Amino acid sequence: MRQIVECIPNFSEGRRAEVIDQIVSAIKSVPGAVLLDRESDPNHNRSVVTFVASPDRAVDAAIAAAKKASELIDLNKHAGEHPRMGATDVIPFVPISGVTMDDCIALARACGERMWSELDIPVYLYEKAATRPDRENLANLRKGQFEGIRDDIATSEARRPDFGEPRVHPTAGITAVGARPPLIAYNVNLGTPDVEVANKIARAVRHQSGGLRYVKALGFELKDRGIVQVSMNMVNYEGTPLFRAFEMIKREAERYGVPVVGSEIVGLVPQHALNAVADFYLHLENFSEDQILEHKLAAAMEEAEA
């Protein structure tokens, strides 16, 4: 099986397209790195770039991008709605095929080491690559943002970076590098204009307030449609599958006499996550993904070419 790692670096620039163009070019200049997506948000003043690469080239591409970002972005001049601490703010490595989470943790460490040794940017390891439980959650690491970390890092033991000396890069700040499963942005729409119903159900379903372990959730109004939404990040779709969150929301909504009118996947979803939904609802017995024509075909073609 082809070895593929996904990497989704976030950059603290969402307004100057020419800056993001140069960062994307730096990624594309690494042989074997393939751009999947780029999205810039001017209000957040932030861009999210998605690329895939073989494990041996993924770190090269991430470093090339971070180098370019450190040349072009000055956090002292940056303002936006989204909290940030680095020109390259976060670099997560995600296992896609033929690689394990441990492989991605190793990539995060290799990347962190090079961020410091080559670019003079200190690094926190986060999520699965975290070296302490309080560093798993990015929100903890980013408290106080660039300015707060800059002022505290030399004196606070809790702020000590995993790679590098306890001082931020004067313009590029500090970067969180980590490993995590693929994330699915998944929303369930409810047939009521009452956002309080969505808020209550979001609290029921999310991990933070007692719900499902790998779900983050918030309630929102969709004013143009006169309905509300439970908006979720499914941070580990194998641990908490889509159908389980969907069924729980449906059940909770019933309690308020509210129907589920639909759901939506925002952005990308791994095929495996959808197959698990089909498996669940059809009560499939002994089903294997090897039975999927496209899998069989890909395997047979690889074999024929080998």
Added chain:
Amino acid sequence: MRQIVECIPNFSEGRRAEVIDQIVSAIKSVPGAVLLDRESDPNHNRSVVTFVASPDRAVDAAIAAAKKASELIDLNKHAGEHPRMGATDVIPFVPISGVTMDDCIALARACGERMWSELDIPVYLYEKAATRPDRENLANLRKGQFEGIRDDIATSEARRPDFGEPRVHPTAGITAVGARPPLIAYNVNLGTPDVEVANKIARAVRHQSGGLRYVKALGFELKDRGIVQVSMNMVNYEGTPLFRAFEMIKREAERYGVPVVGSEIVGLVPQHALNAVADFYLHLENFSEDQILEHKLAAAMEEAEA
């Protein structure tokens, strides 16, 4: 998108492995033809071979296989439970990616022409390639089997082949060549030992007796498990999707107080058929298969390689 046609020739030999070996070798000898599966049934005395190829090589591979079968199989000496009329009994072409049903109909015609001109074997066109409504259904064509067709073909206008003179090949008989959508073998298991419930539900769900247009169904006992099964051939999973047959069976079973205990997909299933199940049960809004990570990845990699 890569152009791929699936072809599933059936041969009237399920006992002599060395015969099937040689037929399979003939297919593999055509560059670009990739074997996906082979299954032999000694009781039926029949083998089903599945291969994929680009449209320009699919007919070459089918003809190579039919030539080998006509050399090694003599229908005058063949007996088995499964009805048959040719050494190569049927050759269906199935569109998988980047090809249309019309393309597969054209392949069936090209294949039929060559069966006669190169191998002296007459051909009926069937299913989507049929030239008359009564030839769509294979069962109609195969009535009387090899011996019956051999005796009637010269005098019966209804028996006249689509390619070739009205006489069977003395040992290789006559072959049905056609085009059809991918077929899914899909069974739903019911928590009762009473096969009559499965029979009644099979009658309700199948097209023949008033049910869903693209479903063939029979009731069976699973004696070792003490339960029964509605066994289906989903002959057009886009026209009649898996979830619709499943939900209908579940509803009919309720009427007898019988639970659905599971379902199973036998053999291969196109990814698209499973995605439609996930889409249905999650009530997805605006979902596109382009959002599937693996699709995006394949498209980006193709682009990068081009």
